[in-house]
Amino acid sequence: MAAPNAAQKSERAPKWQPSLELVPPGPLEPNREPEQLPLIRMLEVVRERVESIHAGQRSMTEELREIRQNLPQQRRPLSPRTQALHVSVTLGRRNGLCPCCQSVPVCNEHGRLAGAEFDHFFSRSQNRATQTWLVCGECNQQFNNTEFKAAARSAFEAYQQALKPFLGGRQIGLWF
Numbered sequence: 001m002a003a004p005n006a007a008q009k010s011e012r013a014p015k016w017q018p019s020l021e022l023v024p025p026g027p028l029e030p031n032r033e034p035e036q037l038p039l040i041r042m043l044e045v046v047r048e049r050v051e052s053i054h055a056g057q058r059s060m061t062e063e064l065r066e067i068r069q070n071l072p073q074q075r076r077p078l079s080p081r082t083q084a085l086h087v088s089v090t091l092g093r094r095n096g097l098c099p100c101c102q103s104v105p106v107c108n109e110h111g112r113l114a115g116a117e118f119d120h121f122f123s124r125s126q127n128r129a130t131q132t133w134l135v136c137g138e139c140n141q142q143f144n145n146t147e148f149k150a151a152a153r154s155a156f157e158a159y160q161q162a163l164k165p166f167l168g169g170r171q172i173g174l175w176f
């Protein structure tokens with residue numbers, strides 16, 4: 001066992017010798033301050049690289065934003081939590097009636113009624129509680145009419161005022 005180990009050692013030693021020749025001679029010269037200068041240069045190189053990466057990242061972010069703006073808007077459904085919040089607030093503060101026309105029932109203690117729709121008031125991609133509401137099917141259809149939609153704005157804002165105290169989740173489920 002001892003013999004092969006000794007043989008390996010004697011083989012290894014000469015292999016390491018040539019690698020010493022690859023070390024640049026500069027830092028090893030005795031009359032220079034040995035390590036500081038190269039280190040500072042290296043840091044400068046690193047800093048330049050990092051800055052150029054950041055610049056590239058910035059331009060990519062801008063391009064991505066442009067691409068996104070030009071995409072057709074995707075309809076983003078309301079989260080179950082937001083839906084539950086609307087049902088809860090509509091039930092508690094509007095007696096379950098459509099907050100737009102205030103006459104058609106849209107929900108009861110079991111949830112949304114058939115025909116009622118969660119409307120994205122501002123755009124199909126904006127699906128937060130503050131951007132949506134639960135309305136009857138008839139109102140929902142009429143939102144395509146810009147005059148009707150404009151007239152509905154004050155009802156939407158009034159509903160949002162009623163909703164405000166329940167944002168943040170503390171009082172969800174108060175009526176269940």
Ligand SMILES: [Zn+2]
Nearest residue numbers: 098101136139
């Ligand atoms: Zn309605």
